[in-house]
Amino acid sequence: SIEQGYATSEPFEVERQGKFKPNVFLAADHGYDSYSTTIETTRGLIDKNPDLVQRFVDASIIGWYNYIYGDNRAANDLIKRDNPDISDDQLAYSAAKMKEYGIVDSGDSLTLGIGAMRDARVKSFFVKMVDAGLFKPYLDYKRAYTLQFIGKGVGIELRPRQ
Numbered sequence: 001s002i003e004q005g006y007a008t009s010e011p012f013e014v015e016r017q018g019k020f021k022p023n024v025f026l027a028a029d030h031g032y033d034s035y036s037t038t039i040e041t042t043r044g045l046i047d048k049n050p051d052l053v054q055r056f057v058d059a060s061i062i063g064w065y066n067y068i069y070g071d072n073r074a075a076n077d078l079i080k081r082d083n084p085d086i087s088d089d090q091l092a093y094s095a096a097k098m099k100e101y102g103i104v105d106s107g108d109s110l111t112l113g114i115g116a117m118r119d120a121r122v123k124s125f126f127v128k129m130v131d132a133g134l135f136k137p138y139l140d141y142k143r144a145y146t147l148q149f150i151g152k153g154v155g156i157e158l159r160p161r162q
Contacts, residue, residue: 007101008094026101034125035117038145046146057149061114064104065158068095105159112151119147 003010007024014022039057046053067075076091098104108116122145129135 008097008103009090011097012090012093033121035121038117039115046148050148054149057115058154061150062155062158064114065155068098068104069158069160108151111153113153113156115150115154117145117147117150 003014003022005011007026011022011024014020039060041053063075066072072091072095076088079091080086080088105114108118119142122141126135126139126141130137135141
């Protein structure tokens with residue numbers, strides 16, 4: 001059977017409950033190159049307080065570097081406080097799979113930092129959605145995002161050297 005899910009969690013449960021290791025296929029490996037789990041805000045906040053937005057984005061990026069490459073016990077304690085059903089094994093599995101699959105730190109982020117995005121990739125997604133009939137071609141998709149706060153190399157020094 002086929003199940004759509006997060007590569008960092010559902011396979012863990014399949015292995016735990018089903019007692020077998022599922023095959024995992026990443027949509028990104030098959031042409032679906034959309035960004036996911038982005039930080040969102042309003043244009044008004046960007047215009048009114050760009051410094052606040054920059055600090056929030058930078059702190060989020062640094063937090064991801066520390067979670068993926070550093071001691072993530074304090075973060076895991078907070079996760080478990082809000083989600084008491086999650087186990088240490090699940091959290092360890094998730095962190096390992098994020099590294100293995102390059103979910104947080106790969107591609108453009110290797111040179112531009114976690115959170116990096118490129119106009120060409122956003123356009124690629126937009127064109128695919130137009131071709132699928134989901135978006136109108138006249139939409140100004142560039143108004144839906146900004147690269148103003150990302151791609152500055154914030155936190156790269158926290159990544160272990162290869």
